[in-house]
Amino acid sequence: MSDLSRRGFLRVGVAAAGALALAGCAGGGGGSGGAASMQFAWWGSTARHNATQQALAAFRKKRPGVQVRTQFSGWDGYWEKLATQTAGGNAPDVIQMDYSYIGEYARRGSLLDLGPYLGKGLDLSGFAKDVVDAGKIDGKQYGVNFGINSMALIWNRTLAKELGIEVPETFTWPEFGELSKKIAEKAPKGVYASEDGAQDGGAFENWLLERGKMFFTPDGKLAYDEKDLTEWFTFWDGLRKAGAAAPPDVQATAAGDVQNSLVATRKAVMDFAWSNQLTAYMSVTKDDIAVHAFPTGDKPGQYYKPSMLLTVSAATKRPQDAVALVNALVSDTDVATPLGSERGVPPSSAIRAALEPKASPSEKLVYAYIESLSDKVGPLPPPQPLGAGELHNKVLMNVNQQVGFGKLSIAEGVSRFFDEAHRVLK
């Protein structure tokens, strides 16, 4: 796969262009899709778009009467568009949903309760119980787990080798700091040990969990305080000042998709990411990319998370067909096979058994990584309150930038963060 032929490259390009054209049609099509037409929306990279189009082709063969229109984009812009469509009564019938947003939509009545369809069109018998429960909000089955993943330190093995660095099997957060400083001593100008993890919600949550704290209590209140955040910012401030973590202007160039990430652009050895993103990382660089567990602590910091969920709009006019598509994507081998493990390890044991023998090298790494965590993970934290996605995605990043650029001191940044939390959370 390293030397993709020109023809193969062209073919991918044409497929992507065709897919984009399709998306364009879907976007403007409105009600032109005929009697049995429904819409499926997802976010992702080009690799995911191509795989999903293949899966949908297999689905169309099985249910020739149902026409599925598609709408896909990167993560940026997906949520604004979804909110607008939902408000306008044009929500896609089947919606790929993130764990940090499912609460927002389910609790505002925008999602269909799939409970009544269990065993009647929706077969989740191959799922472990906690994997099924990960799709429940307030006891109702609003989502179906679409892939299992966990936090993962993505590292550029080629770059590490060039710098003459060994990455140990496990390390704690303080040891991670020491390792990063050691890498910084060997790295040339403009190359850093790690991206700035201070702004990464996953890294911060992991660090909290290992100290016996978490983001939110089950009733939706913040479960950590100013002292925790001060310590977190101070840790990363030290790494930035030592040249071990990327400075803010470099970090700002990593916004958006994996292709801009510092590991892919060779500006850092380590990125804080999710295990299923390994496939995307490998597709954008020729370097040898590997997964490593996050730094460890006294308590388990990692957990198995639904990398994404499938949900059905409460406003759908064809609930039967929508549920059939959801069901096929997670439990029909023919439909699920093209998806591989790019969205995370398939939640159904039957699909896993069918896919594992044919897995690509990157997929095998992901399977092995998820397997290796089995005795190290804690329970899935409770679904988050309204505004949680905004707080730990956008506010954390923004405040960290203000601190990094020296616009706010650490103390000011911490108090700004909690002010914003007060404004944002409901």
Add this chain to the structure above:
Amino acid sequence: MPWFAGLLLLTGGPILASLFLSFTDFDLLTTPSWVGLDNYARIMDDPHFGNAVRITMIYVVASVPLSGGFALLVAVLLNRPMRGVGVYRAAYYLPSLLGGSVAVAILWRQIFGPDGLVNDVLSAFGIVGPSWISTPEYAIYTLVALHIWQFGSPMLIFLAGLKQIPAELYDAAAVDGAGKVRAFFQITLPMLSPIIFFNLVLQTVNAFKAFTPAFILSGGTGGPADSTLFYTLYIYQEGFGNFRMGYASALAWILLLVTAVFTALAFRSSRYWVHYAD
């Protein structure tokens, strides 16, 4: 009057709806509920509001006079008789056709990126340039530069204005011994003042409304560290990204009022410096 029906339904309707929504708590997904002036009170203690106002004012104050002055300069140069002047006019107008587009904003991101064209040129002189778009001090000025680059529309309007100035005035001035510079300040500028006024108002309103360049350049975040968080971008984030459409509507009405005040000030001041030749 079909156009009037269109105006009423497609513009008037949403305007009234947003006025209503600005007095409600509306999360896009559930029914709005009346909260009176809460949204307007919330603006008072919102740290992003002050920052967005500051960024937008920098943009307006820097880009309107610079792009206007530049447009006038080019218009004066292109007003002289020379070979192939039509080609030059078309060429200088081209950026305006492309300017507001997504493609150009993406191009801008490449030019001002850490390994972009600007830094390539600087490195030829031994200067290591910063990443212009990801450093808060400079990011806003890359957007100002983008605005100045789109001087085509005001330039065309200036050109049309220059053509209207009677040639006798310059002839008379030349006979009286006035030089080129004197003629520019004593004849061209006063005769052009209605056009300058028109461009000033139009460009100011446009600058207040600017959205696309900041959205594309910062990937929708207004970053780094809120340094490109235009007021319109903040409205968009609050309304469509953070489920606070009621609050976003209140912000939008503040923008409308501020723009109206600036336009009124421009009109009020115009009687002191705009000369109508009638």
